Amino acid sequence: MLPMFAPFSRWLPLALVALAALWLRTHDLARRPMHADEANQAIKVGDLLEHGRYAFDPRDHHGPTLYYAALPIAWARGQTTIASLDETTVRLVPALAGTLGVLLLFALASPLGHWPALAAAALMAVAPASVYYSRYFVQETLLVTFFLAALVCAQRWWRTGRSSWIIAAGACAGLMQATKASAPLFAASALIALAVVVRARPASARLTRDLVLALSAALVVAALFYSSFGTHITGLHDAIATYTHAGGRAATGTSGHEKPFWYYLSLFGWYREGGLLWQQLAFALLAAAGFVVAFATRQKLLRWTALYTLLVVIALSLTPYKTPWHAVHLVPGFAILAAGALAALPFRPLALAVASGVLFLQINQTHLAAFLRPADARNPYAYVHSSPDVRKIRALADSALARTPGATIRVISEEYWPLPWYLRAVPAASVGYWSAPPADCDGALVIASATHAVAVRARLHGDYHESYLGLRPGFLCVVFTPVTTLP
């Protein structure tokens, strides 16, 4: 090969991996209906976008970075109101963060060598959990990306001793904290693994000063976000108070999200659900082989990754509260370990063949999870997901208000998310939500849960046409549409 083409042959594969990661994360983002959690958070973005309002809620919400990160994307797409905001805009936040995460993993894994680092990036680029939750407007992918960024910066600081890297690492740690209260779990696991595996000192001559700088950067960044950039100082107190709520929810086992110890590992196993096969066994076996390689060799990064991943698996598995999006935290570690196993294979063609096989199987699963059956109840990542039926609400509301301008759309249900997202363009005065049937139930459109449908029907006047609408699998609503025009 001519020397002038050498950089291309070296970096072109990484560019292709990054492009594949970007495509998988951004293609047809609006296809899946909004999950209740996504809808709830997108409404908060709308409020921030339209009115500039944001106040951290320590009870039921995570950190602010997700909402603020959506703003520049909304502006770039010409969306300035909640009505104009759409699914693609909000989902571009995790999608772009997830793509950046793939590149950061490459940088982090570079001590393993160029090709193993590339393999690690490729494995993360196509991992079902990573792709699925990079297309999902929740905090998890952002948290992973900030964590990887913190690690890469810290890694650079360790080697060069330059203060700018440790300040950047601290800022990324601050962003982690401003993303989700679970951030310390990953930071602590990383530090414990570092303390066990690495005996050498970093290159910095002024260690204490650098650590103070990092901590200060982290605190300043986290404080800026939690205080809504100085406009909501109570948010600083709430940022600490959130641990009371989150800790109670995680530890008491009364949240309704309790699952067995092996839940997260099972997501990387092999099982059938309703005729669909879910498996990541080849990837998991390769990662397990990398775990063995890590302790059979002296490769520090591999050992650190093995120990860090083990700690995170144990911590997440011991916590009764489990949701599938936490699986994304295992993917970077598994990907590096799998790359370590590939690097240990004696022949490069063999490593290439194994890597290709695993990538093919992973792409197949990602296709099923993120594109073919993204909202299917059998999809392990589509957790308590909204039914595609919810997308009918907008058209029903528009035609109801066109028929009866000035009348109210009533949603009467003990659970109603993500309907507020689909009704976001309806003027606030024209839509109301009740958790129990009010005295007057008549409206331009009345959506009642199956539980309340009988009581609602008894309080309606005039003729209504009725049809079913699924809020999510097993949760049915009855839609009452007036047959005659309301007085």
Place this chain on the structure above:
Amino acid sequence: MKRSRLSLLLALIALTSAAQAADQVPLKLELPKPLFAGTPRPIQLPNLEKPRSGKRPDLMVPAGTVNLSKGKTVTSSDPLPVIGELTFLTDGDKSGTDGTYVELGPTPQWVQIDLGASAKVAAIAVWHFHSQARVYHDVVVQVSNDKDFKTGVTTVYNNDDDNSSKLGKGKDLAYIENFEGRLFEAKGAAGRYVRLYSNGNTSDELNHYCEVEVHGSVAK
């Protein structure tokens, strides 16, 4: 004389009706085990299916009515289902467990059973999916001697209230799936082919069938 003739005529009509009634027998369906973990909440609404307590009322069908669809050929608008086989529709297994239902893709889809010969269809029983409370949208059931369903089509059931399937607006009631399946009275509709449409359901965009039974007699 006239009065006695009238009495004789009335007696003949009564006897004929009685004879016809004697030819009617309850349709016997073999039901699978219920798969719901819990009971779906009842919804008592006039335009929707009212919940029923106790056994489903017998549907009276002519004596000699048999299941004509068992093992018959099934075709579909989705000829290569991702899950299951089209043969599952007529294999007699309506248990509803994994591996016993066929899953057709999103958007309106149809399945069609070729009875092999023209028949007088008395009733059609359908089990879409009964391991979860769900409602299938735009359910339309038709019988015809034309395999393309362009001519001589008898619509047995249609709950497509907004005509989204472009088969005509239906006024039949939407219903929640359960282990009893749905029994459509076909009233002797004549045809060799039975076609069933649906357009996703309240849980997902897909269309499912555990079993379809076409009860009737071969036309003479």
